[in-house]
Amino acid sequence: MNKQILILLVAGLMIFTLVSADVITPTITKVYFEQNGQHYDGKIDFTVKGYGYATGMPGDPNFNPNRAQGTYTPEVVFSFSATYNGYGSEIHENYYRNYVHIDYYELDGKTSDGKTFIIKNIESIPTSCVDVNPEENEEYQTCMANLVKPNFVDASTQPVGTTREDYMGRIWTKGSDGWTSPDAPGTVWEDIMWDETDKDVYAYNEAKKTCEEILDNLYDSEDYYEQKCELRFNLDDADWNYPPKQVRKGFWESISCFFKKLFDKSC
Numbered sequence: 001m002n003k004q005i006l007i008l009l010v011a012g013l014m015i016f017t018l019v020s021a022d023v024i025t026p027t028i029t030k031v032y033f034e035q036n037g038q039h040y041d042g043k044i045d046f047t048v049k050g051y052g053y054a055t056g057m058p059g060d061p062n063f064n065p066n067r068a069q070g071t072y073t074p075e076v077v078f079s080f081s082a083t084y085n086g087y088g089s090e091i092h093e094n095y096y097r098n099y100v101h102i103d104y105y106e107l108d109g110k111t112s113d114g115k116t117f118i119i120k121n122i123e124s125i126p127t128s129c130v131d132v133n134p135e136e137n138e139e140y141q142t143c144m145a146n147l148v149k150p151n152f153v154d155a156s157t158q159p160v161g162t163t164r165e166d167y168m169g170r171i172w173t174k175g176s177d178g179w180t181s182p183d184a185p186g187t188v189w190e191d192i193m194w195d196e197t198d199k200d201v202y203a204y205n206e207a208k209k210t211c212e213e214i215l216d217n218l219y220d221s222e223d224y225y226e227q228k229c230e231l232r233f234n235l236d237d238a239d240w241n242y243p244p245k246q247v248r249k250g251f252w253e254s255i256s257c258f259f260k261k262l263f264d265k266s267c
Contacts, residue, residue: 024094031082031089035235039087047111048125050078052102056081058146065101074103095126095229107233108242117238120143126229134218143211150200155179156191164194169204 028071051074056063077100082091105122121239155174157165162174168181178188189197218224 010110019235024096024220025223025227027091027092027094027129027229028225029091029229029231031084031091031231031233032087033084033233033235040235041086043086043112044084044109045081046084046107047079047081048105048107048122048199049076050100050102050125051075052100052104055099067101078102091231115240116242117235117240118242119235119238120232125231127232129227129229131227132225134215137214140211140214141219141265142228143214144208146209147204147211150198150204152198154191155194155198159257163197166197167197167199210260250251 012127014242025145033044053067053072053074054077055065080093083089104120105125106118106120107122108116108118110116134230149166158164159173160174165176166181167170170181172179172181173187175188178190179193180188180204
């Protein structure tokens with residue numbers, strides 16, 4: 001086996017391990033740039049870089065997520081690029097930052113008229129996020145609130161001779177060996193069957209299915225994201241006419257970039 005094939009096999013094994021172990025969170029981010037207290041609506045091509053160090057993976061003898069400040073020189077371990085087309089532009093970035101520690105972020109950009117700038121020492125990227133919970137959807141909540149819960153009595157607690165109606169309108173009588181009905185000769189139902197076939201319980205479960213369909217449609221919607229975030233920047237904090245420097249990607253950043261390209265994301 002030649003050296004190139006061996007390298008490809010090793011890289012492929014590492015990539016398979018990463019894919020198997022990590023879950024990428026579908027995320028949508030609204031981007032806001034401001035200047036002089038006003039919305040900035042011009043186009044900006046920008047790149048965010050996170051500086052820190054690669055921690056290695058758990059189980060690796062070199063795994064170290066808690067390096068002391070001053071014992072390492074921060075380098076780019078995370079980055080992404082995007083285009084801002086106006087106040088509240090949306091970008092799709094999952095912020096995959098496993099196996100790295102980030103001390104600070106920088107953003108460099110270029111406006112449509114050719115001006116370049118950098119914003120340094122950004123504490124966090126994104127600047128805010130909320131997790132999306134479809135169960136908090138108003139339509140779903142209203143549907144659940146309108147459900148009429150059945151006045152259900154456990155069939156196993158009822159005495160012999162009790163009669164009950166099922167979801168098809170058939171009348172059943174409890175005997176010593178179960179429930180029987182003249183409309184279903186030869187059929188004996190056990191007490192547990194009534195959890196689903198009791199008239200009121202069945203009606204409740206059928207109505208609840210409508211609510212569950214609302215929830216399923218929310219999860220299946222193209223507009224559903226597990227996380228909604230914001231990026232907010234003030235151009236008054238920028239150093240202008242700063243030439244963006246080309247930074248060679250580190251190993252872990254290159255791996256992250258590989259996955260982004262698989263999902264047609266910018267890198």
